[in-house]
Amino acid sequence: MATVDVTVRGAGIFGLSVAWACVQRGARVQVIDPGGVGAGASGGIVGALAPHTPERWNEKKAFQFDSLMMAQGFWDSVAAASGMSSGYGRTGRIQPVMDARGLELARARGDEAARLWQGRATWEVVQNVGDWAPVSPTGYWIRDTLSARVHPRQGCLALAAALTGQGCAIRREGIDQGAVVWATGVAGLRDLGAGAGNGVKGQAALLSFDARTAPQLFADTVHIVPHSDGTVAIGSTSEREFEDGQATDGLLEGVLERAIAACPVLRGAPVVQRWAGVRPRSRSRAPVLGAWPGRAGHFVANGGFKIGFGMAPKVAQVMADLVLDGRDAIPDPFRVAVNLV
Numbered sequence: 088m089a090t091v092d093v094t095v096r097g098a099g100i101f102g103l104s105v106a107w108a109c110v111q112r113g114a115r116v117q118v119i120d121p122g123g124v125g126a127g128a129s130g131g132i133v134g135a136l137a138p139h140t141p142e143r144w145n146e147k148k149a150f151q152f153d154s155l156m157m158a159q160g161f162w163d164s165v166a167a168a169s170g171m172s173s174g175y176g177r178t179g180r181i182q183p184v185m186d187a188r189g190l191e192l193a194r195a196r197g198d199e200a201a202r203l204w205q206g207r208a209t210w211e212v213v214q215n216v217g218d219w220a221p222v223s224p225t226g227y228w229i230r231d232t233l234s235a236r237v238h239p240r241q242g243c244l245a246l247a248a249a250l251t252g253q254g255c256a257i258r259r260e261g262i263d264q265g266a267v268v269w270a271t272g273v274a275g276l277r278d279l280g281a282g283a284g285n286g287v288k289g290q291a292a293l294l295s296f297d298a299r300t301a302p303q304l305f306a307d308t309v310h311i312v313p314h315s316d317g318t319v320a321i322g323s324t325s326e327r328e329f330e331d332g333q334a335t336d337g338l339l340e341g342v343l344e345r346a347i348a349a350c351p352v353l354r355g356a357p358v359v360q361r362w363a364g365v366r367p368r369s370r371s372r373a374p375v376l377g378a379w380p381g382r383a384g385h386f387v388a389n390g391g392f393k394i395g396f397g398m399a400p401k402v403a404q405v406m407a408d409l410v411l412d413g414r415d416a417i418p419d420p421f422r423v424a425v426n427l428v
């Protein structure tokens with residue numbers, strides 16, 4: 088008789104989160120990953136949980152909004168079970184307004200946010216943000232209170248500790264038992280078949296600079312994310328072509344220069360880590376969730392791309408609904424078949 092209800096393949100943020108949702112509902116779960124916890128894209132350092140712009144609402148934006156609203160409870164449950172911090176904090180975000188057109192757009196988005204975010208978070212144009220802010224040529228900034236941050240690697244380690252504390256084995260190898268959830272990142276997209284998606288490399292750096300309660304900044308396409316441990320993450324490159332997905336190079340120096348130009352207070356802060364990983368990008372750029380067509384009892388949770396940490400709590404919920412209860416609440420654009428050619 089099987090001693091496990093669900094086998095999760097992949098100990099990245101998607102696999103660990105799905106495992107956690109299943110364990111919390113009383114399922115017996117094992118996680119198998121030959122690389123160990125956080126061996127893929129999830130073992131990184133950036134962790135911006137930043138919303139899509141509040142306009143042209145669609146299922147992906149609504150799903151992400153729900154997930155961001157679930158994040159506090161999700162990470163609290165992990166901290167309570169593990170005794171470890173994920174570094175989660177809903178510290179908000181500040182972005183500069185670059186020109187008159189941007190100001191008009193930012194104000195319109197503020198109006199949309201009031202409606203779409205249901206009063207649970209704000210998006211406002213402000214003129215006073217204090218010293219911790221990116222350079223703004225207009226003297227205006229956008230401040231939102233929906234954005235949060237988590238430390239990706241610490242979050243994965245906390246999730247792993249929460250899981251093992253509840254009797255879930257995390258192994259480097261093992262035999263599939265029960266339902267099998269494939270949360271295997273870029274390798275999993277390849278396994279789904281040609282055209283399902285590809286890897287997009289990203290490089291990021293960690294500075295020693297203590298701004299732990301300050302909001303994250305987004306300027307000149309760079310994320311500047313203060314973590315709770317007195318570091319600030321800077322990211323990221325976005326590379327479709329690369330030879331070594333784990334190597335850092337001069338492209339990262341370019342990102343660092345843009346970060347310092349946008350936020351001169353960071354100049355001189357020591358770089359304590361450089362890191363690179365490969366994001367799983369599906370054909371549709373959206374998550375790929377659901378039953379694996381033609382493979383009974385097998386499921387897929389993939390396609391986190393650039394917002395996998397932001398999407399994880401809701402991905403975990405809908406996957407646990409499907410795998411354990413047969414309840415299918417997956418948005419149509421996320422279905423596996425949509426990403427198969």
Ligand SMILES: Cc1cc2nc3c(=O)[nH]c(=O)nc-3n(C[C@H](O)[C@H](O)[C@H](O)COP(=O)(O)OP(=O)(O)OC[C@H]3O[C@@H](n4cnc5c(N)ncnc54)[C@H](O)[C@@H]3O)c2cc1C
Binds near residue numbers: 099100128273289396
């Ligand atoms: C530089 C960079 C910055 C990023 N910044 C952010 C950010 O600010 N905010 C955000 O939300 N997201 C961010 N992301 C994206 C995020 O990291 C990814 O979306 C997320 O990590 C994907 O998680 P995953 O679990 O699907 O895949 P992965 O973390 O890649 O995990 C897949 C796992 O599957 C394992 N595996 C492979 N094959 C098998 C097999 N056959 N059996 C078992 N296990 C297997 C691998 O070893 C790996 O551990 C960033 C990514 C990068 C690279």
